[in-house]
Amino acid sequence: MEMHQHSLETLFEQLGLPSSRNDIQKFIEHYSHKLDHTAPLHTADFWNQSQSEFLKEAKEEDADWAEVVDQLDTLLRSEK
Template sequence: MDTATHDLNTLFDQLGLASSDHDIKEFIHQHGGTLPDSMQLHQAPFWNGAQATFLAEAIREDAEWAETVDTLSALLRH
Protein backbone atom coordinates (compact mmCIF):
# COMPACT_ATOMS: atom_id res chain seq x y z
CA MET A 1 0.00 0.00 0.00
CA ASP A 2 1.37 3.40 -1.01
CA THR A 3 1.21 5.75 1.96
CA ALA A 4 3.18 8.60 0.37
CA THR A 5 1.67 12.05 0.26
CA HIS A 6 0.45 13.02 -3.19
CA ASP A 7 0.00 16.77 -2.86
CA LEU A 8 1.18 19.60 -5.09
CA ASN A 9 4.44 20.00 -3.18
CA THR A 10 5.42 16.37 -3.67
CA LEU A 11 4.23 16.45 -7.29
CA PHE A 12 6.58 19.36 -7.95
CA ASP A 13 9.35 17.37 -6.25
CA GLN A 14 8.58 14.44 -8.57
CA LEU A 15 8.80 16.79 -11.55
CA GLY A 16 12.15 18.11 -10.38
CA LEU A 17 10.79 21.60 -9.77
CA ALA A 18 11.09 23.92 -6.79
CA SER A 19 8.31 22.80 -4.49
CA SER A 20 7.72 25.32 -1.73
CA ASP A 21 4.26 26.85 -1.57
CA HIS A 22 5.75 30.12 -2.83
CA ASP A 23 7.48 28.37 -5.76
CA ILE A 24 4.27 26.62 -6.76
CA LYS A 25 2.30 29.89 -6.66
CA GLU A 26 4.97 31.53 -8.83
CA PHE A 27 4.87 28.65 -11.32
CA ILE A 28 1.08 28.88 -11.57
CA HIS A 29 1.27 32.66 -11.90
CA GLN A 30 3.87 32.34 -14.68
CA HIS A 31 2.13 29.58 -16.65
CA GLY A 32 -1.51 29.96 -15.61
CA GLY A 33 -3.99 30.73 -18.34
CA THR A 34 -1.61 29.60 -21.10
CA LEU A 35 -3.22 26.22 -21.76
CA PRO A 36 -6.08 26.09 -24.23
CA ASP A 37 -8.94 23.80 -23.20
CA SER A 38 -8.07 21.49 -26.09
CA MET A 39 -4.51 20.91 -24.80
CA GLN A 40 -3.80 18.18 -22.30
CA LEU A 41 -1.56 19.19 -19.42
CA HIS A 42 1.35 17.01 -20.51
CA GLN A 43 1.36 18.73 -23.92
CA ALA A 44 2.21 22.14 -22.45
CA PRO A 45 5.43 23.54 -23.91
CA PHE A 46 6.98 24.29 -20.52
CA TRP A 47 7.52 20.60 -19.58
CA ASN A 48 10.63 18.67 -20.51
CA GLY A 49 10.25 15.17 -21.93
CA ALA A 50 10.47 13.32 -18.63
CA GLN A 51 7.99 15.65 -16.95
CA ALA A 52 5.52 15.33 -19.83
CA THR A 53 5.81 11.54 -19.77
CA PHE A 54 5.24 11.41 -16.01
CA LEU A 55 2.15 13.60 -16.23
CA ALA A 56 0.69 11.67 -19.17
CA GLU A 57 1.27 8.31 -17.48
CA ALA A 58 -0.24 9.50 -14.21
CA ILE A 59 -3.50 10.27 -15.99
CA ARG A 60 -3.47 7.38 -18.45
CA GLU A 61 -2.85 4.81 -15.71
CA ASP A 62 -5.14 6.55 -13.20
CA ALA A 63 -2.15 6.40 -10.87
CA GLU A 64 -1.92 7.67 -7.31
CA TRP A 65 -0.81 11.01 -8.79
CA ALA A 66 -3.83 11.41 -11.09
CA GLU A 67 -5.91 13.55 -8.72
CA THR A 68 -3.01 15.88 -7.97
CA VAL A 69 -2.16 16.17 -11.68
CA ASP A 70 -5.80 17.06 -12.36
CA THR A 71 -5.62 19.71 -9.63
CA LEU A 72 -2.51 21.22 -11.21
CA SER A 73 -4.20 21.20 -14.61
CA ALA A 74 -7.20 23.05 -13.21
CA LEU A 75 -5.00 25.61 -11.45
CA LEU A 76 -3.11 26.32 -14.67
CA ARG A 77 -6.31 26.81 -16.67
CA HIS A 78 -7.80 29.58 -14.51
Protein backbone atom coordinates (compact mmCIF):
# COMPACT_ATOMS: atom_id res chain seq x y z
CA MET A 1 0.00 0.00 0.00
CA GLU A 2 1.36 3.40 -0.97
CA MET A 3 1.46 5.97 1.81
CA HIS A 4 0.90 9.61 0.94
CA GLN A 5 2.36 12.57 2.75
CA HIS A 6 -0.43 15.02 3.41
CA SER A 7 -0.11 18.57 4.65
CA LEU A 8 -2.43 20.75 6.67
CA GLU A 9 -3.30 22.49 3.41
CA THR A 10 -4.39 19.24 1.75
CA LEU A 11 -6.30 18.20 4.88
CA PHE A 12 -8.25 21.45 4.83
CA GLU A 13 -8.93 20.96 1.11
CA GLN A 14 -10.18 17.44 1.86
CA LEU A 15 -12.47 18.86 4.55
CA GLY A 16 -13.81 21.46 2.11
CA LEU A 17 -12.32 24.37 4.04
CA PRO A 18 -10.20 27.33 2.88
CA SER A 19 -6.66 25.99 2.84
CA SER A 20 -4.12 28.80 2.68
CA ARG A 21 -1.70 29.05 5.60
CA ASN A 22 -3.47 32.24 6.68
CA ASP A 23 -6.89 30.53 6.51
CA ILE A 24 -5.62 27.61 8.58
CA GLN A 25 -4.14 29.92 11.23
CA LYS A 26 -7.42 31.85 11.43
CA PHE A 27 -9.35 28.57 11.78
CA ILE A 28 -7.09 27.42 14.61
CA GLU A 29 -7.32 30.77 16.39
CA HIS A 30 -11.11 30.86 16.02
CA TYR A 31 -11.94 27.27 16.98
CA SER A 32 -9.28 26.28 19.52
CA HIS A 33 -11.25 27.76 22.40
CA LYS A 34 -14.40 25.96 21.23
CA LEU A 35 -12.77 22.54 21.41
CA ASP A 36 -13.54 20.33 24.39
CA HIS A 37 -9.98 19.42 25.24
CA THR A 38 -11.07 16.16 26.86
CA ALA A 39 -12.99 14.88 23.82
CA PRO A 40 -11.76 13.43 20.52
CA LEU A 41 -11.21 15.97 17.75
CA HIS A 42 -13.94 14.55 15.51
CA THR A 43 -16.61 15.21 18.16
CA ALA A 44 -16.14 18.99 18.11
CA ASP A 45 -19.36 20.76 17.24
CA PHE A 46 -17.73 22.94 14.58
CA TRP A 47 -17.41 20.02 12.12
CA ASN A 48 -20.23 19.02 9.82
CA GLN A 49 -21.16 15.35 9.70
CA SER A 50 -18.96 14.41 6.74
CA GLN A 51 -15.94 16.25 8.19
CA SER A 52 -16.45 14.53 11.53
CA GLU A 53 -16.73 11.11 9.90
CA PHE A 54 -13.61 11.72 7.82
CA LEU A 55 -11.56 12.73 10.88
CA LYS A 56 -12.86 9.78 12.91
CA GLU A 57 -12.14 7.25 10.15
CA ALA A 58 -8.68 8.69 9.52
CA LYS A 59 -7.77 7.99 13.14
CA GLU A 60 -9.58 4.66 13.58
CA GLU A 61 -8.15 3.18 10.40
CA ASP A 62 -4.71 4.73 10.96
CA ALA A 63 -5.08 5.99 7.41
CA ASP A 64 -2.43 7.99 5.62
CA TRP A 65 -4.32 11.09 6.83
CA ALA A 66 -3.86 10.16 10.52
CA GLU A 67 -0.57 12.00 11.00
CA VAL A 68 -1.84 15.32 9.68
CA VAL A 69 -5.11 14.91 11.62
CA ASP A 70 -2.97 14.48 14.74
CA GLN A 71 -1.07 17.62 13.77
CA LEU A 72 -4.30 19.61 13.49
CA ASP A 73 -5.49 18.18 16.81
CA THR A 74 -2.28 19.28 18.51
CA LEU A 75 -2.46 22.77 17.00
CA LEU A 76 -6.06 23.25 18.12
CA ARG A 77 -5.32 22.03 21.64
CA SER A 78 -2.15 24.09 22.08
CA GLU A 79 -3.45 27.43 20.74
CA LYS A 80 -3.81 29.96 23.53
